[in-house]
């Protein structure tokens with residue numbers, strides 16, 4: 251029998267003390283799409299209750315690991331104790347492909363100031379300066395980025411002053427991030443801090459003109475498992491020029507030159523919407539929401555880009571690429587549907603994949619019965635239309651909000667207001683994102699910042715055919731007899747973006763949900779007699 255989501259919600263809350271349950275109730279919502287297009291309000295981007303096991307990461311992770319990390323030729327130095335550098339070293343599968351053998355790629359390196367007691371007591375700026383000089387001597391990079399870890403903020407090291415001095419001394423771009431792990435309630439704060447500094451120190455610093463006709467940036471695509479390679483190839487075949495990607499397979503120069511594009515396309519709204527908005531304000535580049543996860547989403551996104559440029563030849567090429575690719579996509583879809591139709595999935599991932607991957611499951615005939623983000627905001631759940639009603643709390647106020655004005659000489663609106671209205675009328679989300687909940691079924695459970703306890707209860711109650719999360723959850727899920735697909739790292743698989751990626755995903759999920767292996771999983775205590783104390787001791 252299908253579980254009643256309202257009862258499930260009560261069950262989840264019943265384990266908490268009354269006051270905590272009351273607060274938690276606002277983060278667990280039964281989805282409902284109302285006739286006026288609205289959905290219920292969900293509480294998000296708030297502190298995790300102490301004691302709850304959360305999936306979340308820290309602000310440093312969002313800044314260094316997520317947004318800047320995938321750029322291969324910015325040399326990243328973690329200012330802090332060695333653990334922060336070590337545990338953020340090559341743990342995210344953002345791939346990169348330097349153009350030639352002599353092109354810089356610092357991603358394999360882990361640079362840290364290795365802060366010790368002495369720096370905690372007497373300050374770490376001296377050691378940071380020395381580290382920057384040493385790194386410069388070794389690599390001669392175009393740019394150096396300094397990332398602050400928790401103790402840096404606690405002892406008050408001024409990484410920005412050090413960056414300014416070193417920039418002058420070395421003659422390269424050096425900039426710092428106040429992305430101390432505790433700065434926000436999650437890694438989301440780190441995204442914002444990274445966006446601000448990229449915009450302030452890098453975007454628009456390279457004026458090389460771009461002669462191409464159809465120039466776009468791709469924002470919020472991080473090349474996990476090679477996704478960006480697939481998208482790059484698709485765009486190229488369509489004749490669309492990718493000026494820069496923020497930040498999968500990216501370079502410093504591409505960021506610096508990105509204001510030459512005529513359109514910003516945004517994949518992961520959560521992590522990079524700030525750059526899109528700031529570029530709109532300063533340079534007049536409009537942004538649209540795209541999604542290259544799922545064959546349908548990919549086709550729609552390509553068509554929207556073509557519509558934006560309104561060029562018959564481009565449209566024809568885009569249609570040709572789509573129809574070439576769709577033959578194989580449909581063949582695989584048809585094959586897997588016979589085995590996957592009606593199966594259920596749950597997705598609990600960061601800030602956009604819990605939404606995007608529902609499309610891929612839908613293409614296989616599978617249903618998403620519960621989903622949620624680790625750290626996204628209400629606009630990612632309910633759509634940007636709720637932005638004016640989001641209360642700014644002390645934690646959000648803590649993160650700098652850049653005041654951006656039109657550039658005196660370089661502001662050039664790429665499209666007039668009328669043209670933008672026309673594009674919207676043609677079904678395009680111009681400077682808009684509809685959010686996850688309007689695309690989920692009524693009765694689906696939406697849970698923000700899911701607690702591990704709740705994950706285990708959901709598995710028991712719903713017994714979904716697949717649960718999507720990350721490495722921290724993976725083995726607990728499998729021990730419950732349910733396959734777990736990691737949607738952060740792709741379990742060493744991928745790519746899953748674009749048409750080719752969709753085919754990969756269909757095949758992989760088909761294999762996972764139809765294998766019998768998980769139903770044989772039994773914990774030893776479920777089968778064996780309880781061992782006597784003496785036996786255990788021997």
Ligand code: CFM
Pocket residue numbers: 312316342437470472474518519520521599600601602603604624737738739
């Ligand atoms: Fe955006 Fe991401 Fe995600 Fe994200 Fe992430 Fe990621 Fe993610 Mo892991 S930028 S919000 S901070 S799509 S690392 S590539 S998979 S939690 S859903």
